[in-house]
Amino acid sequence: MAYSDKVIEHYNNPRNVGQMDKNSTAVGTGLVGAPECGDVMRLQIKVNPETRVIEDAKFKTFGCGSAIASSSLATEWVKGKTVDEALEIKNTDIVKELALPPVKIHCSVLAEDAIRAAIGDWKKKNVGAGEQASAQVAVAAN
């Protein structure tokens, strides 16, 4: 199976690889995995508490080229968006942008999961600071 040019480009020059302090209240961390393929993906966002804009994003992914490209693209896309705008990013957008074949769609799903998990983590940390997030509801429901 051949990778699209965009996947190869992201794979060779991944954007925003790295790590942020996961204990910082401004940082939300999403660690997600797909057991069927053995991939793990960590995506972190740094949010401005005033504007709720995602000012920085980092990722580290262990997985196939499509998983790396999907998370690389996800960090590019969330930067500059508010957390609510970032929640609008759908895995199908990633599929389209990277021209992922059907067998690699789960990689884009993982990236979407990672964005949601990172935002959920950030919201949970900032519940006291006026953040009445769906994450709080989700936690209470558990």
Add this chain to the structure above:
Amino acid sequence: MTVVAEPPKKLVCWSCDSENDADAQFCANCGKLQPYTPADYFAFFGLPRRFQLDTAALEKQFYRLSRKFHPDLYARASAEEQRWSLEKSSVLNDAWRTLRDPLARTEYLLGLVGIRLEAQSRDASDRAAENGTAKPQVVPPDLLEEVFELNMQLEEMRMAKAGGAGDPEVRGSLEAAKENFDRQLNASEQDLHALWSQWDHAAGANDGATQQAAQQRMVDLLNRRSYIRNLMRDVEEALKN
């Protein structure tokens, strides 16, 4: 979900009209091949749905049935019998390949009770997207942390090896990692056998709660194994280069 034994139906032979067990492959009276009706692999072999299986007995049964279903034997039979012999031969091969392999058999039986390992992650994502919540991970968070950490270490070792620095030392730590994964895979196989036995025992006693608990632990164990297998593959690759 409990696996309830179905009420025994009867199969009436198309050739001599005598009654047979529902899963009979041949008529007990006239010996004619019976129609192929889609059945799960356990039913096909006339076995109860259990994780523990006598694979030596299964192998004998497989060879015996392979000979008896063989299309060559039906070269002069009716078109229908020819079709059944082909269908049964093909299902027989699939059933044998699946049931003889402990992990394939485990995944298959979990599938029969409604757990689709391949799809569980995707299903959880779909549900999360629908209610706009963060997806509950199908893998326990501490396992993800551990796998991530192991991957980080492995990457460091690989990079050190590629840089040629302290080669014997890096090799040593890679080999230690490989041994560690090997141990974990072996240990998980032992655990799996224990869970099989719990489930099978509970199935015999109609103890649905115990079956469900054992099923869930099997799923966790198989997920964990698939991560360890990947790490193992990466370690082996790093050692080869």
